[in-house]
Amino acid sequence: MSSDGSNDGEHRTSYTTAGAGYTRDARYITTRITRDGEDGYPVEPGRYRLVAARACPWANRTLIVRRLLGLEDALSVGLPGPTHDDRSWTFDLDPDGVDPVLGIxxxxxxxxxxxxxxxxxxxxxxxxxxxSGAVVTNDFAQITLDFSTEWTDYHREGAPDLLPAAHRDEMDQVMRRIYTEVNNGVYRCGFAGSQESYDEAYDRLWTALDWLEERLTSQRYLVGDTITEADVRLFTTLARFDPVYHGHFKCNRQKLTELPALWAYARDLFQTPGFGDTIDFEQIKQHYYVVHHDVNPTGIVPKGPNLAGWLTPHHREQLGGRPFGDGTPPGPVRDGERVTAGHSPLA
Ligand SMILES: N[C@@H](CCC(=O)N[C@@H](CS)C(=O)NCC(=O)O)C(=O)O
Known part of the structure; x- marks a missing residue:
């Protein structure tokens, strides 16, 4: 069971069909990498490699948090290509299709x-x-929490506090709802196996998006007045909304660009160093439209939508807020970690 304690939602290959709906298989390898190494894996620079496909929203979180906290020197990253077959993700973007550190x-x-x-x-x-070449953990929800709390000795100077203690209870509530209703909610629509389960999933998703639209009309960030882990978790779903979830997953009451507060909020984050510079819209589209044969049997990847709007002014500064709190934004993206030119309005 994952650290979210949830088995609600859907998963592409690790799902089980329950009637016409889907249930996410939320069993993960829950070994933790911690300061005291109580699971046998102490935090140690250079000892581990994060494997995170840019296409995947859950993996995208780890890329954002690693960069916001400045963990690049302590924890290297391997980036599989956007698609995978029934066997596995592959390192098809690397020379000879082999990850240069893991050799696989x-x-x-x-x-x-x-x-x-x-x-x-x-x-x-x-x-x-x-x-050892062995996976230590794939517990996506715990990984970023541990980046914040266990890897502190290796945070960059000026790293933001993504889990402010004063807001932790509220954050947990907000993140829980975002996970079940939004992050998983879009999958629940897309993988629905009957009209009834789709209708139900659609209503449930839009109830949550209406809640978020209202919440973000009067406040710049989800909790408190700085960016937190909660914003990271919502952002990766919003970035995929118009390119993928609106059409491919039939989450189409409105586009993100038609929701004034959520669209401005998403642009604000996109334009914040550490968020938008991890987003590869081409890989995102390739992943969903190619991998989900049953949802998109032709495998055709849409050319749109036009993404130029992501760089337009968002005016969210008017709501106040200090994105990095007492910290500072991260510096430029490292060589070798930049999004491919042409795959994003920022690249
Ligand atoms: N958060 C996911 C775990 C991460 C995940 O689902 N990643 C997807 C890509 S977005 C994946 O690796 N799918 C490959 C597979 O399941 O074989 C979950 O709740 O199950």
């Missing part, structure tokens, strides 16, 4: 190193121990 083509190999009979989905994000 299939991410599956790192899972099988951990457990030769690994029975579940080969998912990203995953953190792999470089020396």
């Amino acid at each position: 083509h299939f991410l599956r190999d790192a899972y099988l190193r951990r457990d030769p009979g690994y029975p579940l989905g080969i998912t990203v994000p995953a953190i792999v121990e470089v020396s």
Whole structure:
């Protein structure tokens, strides 16, 4: 069971069909990398490699938080390509299709190193121990929390506090609702197996988006007046909304661009260093439209939507807020970690 304690929602390959709806298989490798190493894996610079496909919203969170906190030197990153087959994500973007640090083509190999009979989905994000080549954890919700709380010795100077103690209870409530209703809510629409389950999923998603639209009309960020982990979690779904979820997953009451507060909020974050510079819209589209054969049997990837709007002024400063609190924005994206030119209005 994941650290979210939830098995609600849907998952592409690790899902189980329950009647016409879907239930996400929320069993993960929940070993933690901690300061005291109580699970056998202490925080140690250079010891681990984060594997995170840019296409995946859950993996995208880890790329954002790693960059906001400045963990690039302590934790290297491997970036599988946008698509995968029934076996595994692959490092098809790397020279010869092999991750230069792990020396593998299939991410599956790192899972099988951990457990030769690994029975579940080969998912990203995953953190792999470089020396053993074995996956340590793929517990996506815990990974970013641990970046904030266990890797503090390696945070950059000026790293923001993404889990401010004063707001933690409220954050947990907000993140919980965002997870079940929005992050998973779009999948629940897209993978619905009957009209009835789709209708229900659609209503449930839009109830939550209406709540967020209202909440973000009067406040710049989800909780408090700085960016937090809650914003990271909502942002990765919003970035995929018009390119993918609106059409491919039939979440089409409105586009993100038709929701004034949410669209301005998403642009504000997109234009904040550490958020938009992790987004590869081309990889995102490739992933969903190619991998989900049953939803899109032709595999045709749409050319649109036009993305120029992401860089237009958002005017959210008028709501106040201090994005990085007492901290500072991260510096430029590292060489070798930039989004491919032409794949985003920022790239
Ligand atoms: N958050 C996900 C875990 C991460 C995840 O689902 N990643 C997807 C990509 S967006 C994945 O790796 N799918 C490959 C597979 O399941 O085989 C979950 O709740 O199950």
